[in-house]
Amino acid sequence: MEWNRILLVAALLIAGLLVAGCVSEDAPAVPDATPAPTAAPAPEELRIATTTSLYDTGLLDHLGPAFEKKYNAKLLIVSAGTGKALEYGQRGDVDVMMVHDRAREDTFIADGDGVDRRVIAYNYFVIVGPESDPAGIRGTEPEEAFQTLMTEGKAGTPGVVFVSRGDSSGTHAKEKAIWKAAGYDYATDVQNSGDWYVEAGTGMGATLVMANEKEAYTLSDIGTFLAYKGDLQLVPIVDSGDILLNVYSTMLINPEKHAGIDTELGKAWINYLISDDVQQEIATFGVAEYGEPLFFAASGKWVLMGVPEAEVTSPVV
Template structure:
């Protein structure tokens, strides 16, 4: 074969490779779009987001970048525009966040309840009392130096910490002046829910936890629920989009898709059944159909974000 023949064959081979390369690039999916999410620790520590994440990522060719923190810290991320979406559980601060122009399109996605945990022996004798009465007893015995009485607080401005302060307030105390620095019986962990549970367990102390995280850690704990009834123990989780009118670089379209996914029938069913096979009961209850129980408008549960 002469030189021209080799050149022609080579050209055909290269041309074929280029065509094949073009076809492959067109049939392969593009680079996943990233969505930044700040979530409260309980939704992360329980594994719920790990459960929902692959479903959403595959459907939307997305990659979720999730940072877990207490609600207070999560709100700070949102105020700076460092994330696209938030998932928290402190209605009062959420309302303020929205009123200040940082968040929009709030939707309620789930709920569970807080529980007061303590040693099985219950040295304070609070089992079965109201949350407010339990806290009054713990304060009285703790400040009196009663043996075996200690309380470990999240102490991190999380939604759980906010609920704890609400219970102290309902029990008749001022948190800053009466509870903080009231003695060695009261310990502020400054940690997430999982770590706080471990600390309370090691100290054989009382603590407040959302029930979902407690169930997820239950196998490693000796402390048990001693108070689990009371209207004030309701724990409502919501999600919202960071306001693109206030902050730049917000992925509005994918953020809305995530919110709509969370309130969809599919995701709500996943929430309803999550944990049942492993723990014998759900870690969270779906918001869908339970707006009256949570005391929120139906639109905050079912209305799609457009």
């Protein structure tokens, strides 16, 4: 009887193993309960043309990462003089423009190439030169300083050399405006006026380096000068005067004239730049490293800059 019981149990165990084997072989595989990770969407690209005097300061490198993270975007930035940057916009090669030459910006908008201009920051131009100041212009008004540079340069006074951007940039436009205010015609009186006047045809950083090598004077925005100051022997010689005001703005390339403009991301970038938090970032940029800001925030200073408040504080919709 006991032996029969043992045989019965053994038979049941063998039958169970056979059934289990059949189920394991024929049953569909149990799906993995953990879903496969979804690939993140590729970042959307925003094409920006900016001036070298803005780019060389490192401001966009400072502001860009937070925007890219927030909007899953990638900023494609090309820097050039304002004239060249505006050409990119006229061809529709970029989505957003960042420049500092109000007269040409107004023309750009009037021609239908740009819309939604907003002022984002301002600082000042400065005439820098050798500490010894061979032309003797320290502390004078910008217009008087240029008159003296012309006189001493043409007279061959030792050490009096002026290096111009010479690249149709916003800084070059400001230089020509100062020459005009000083009573000179740029094309006939300044260009080709002698070896003392050198046209570099380069961006702001490279022009500062050239002026430093020649121990010469040049006109620079204060932001780029401070960013390069550690590698220069040049010092500010003339740093006050209403004509030295330098206003930076941004605008969207007109999507009604140029196809393929990323309007939504472009508007997001402009609104990001004029937001309170980013305006505060702009106002403090450079303080820790240089002891003073490279730019002033546009918000709240629109009267000083002579622009409508809507061009400073109104979000683009």
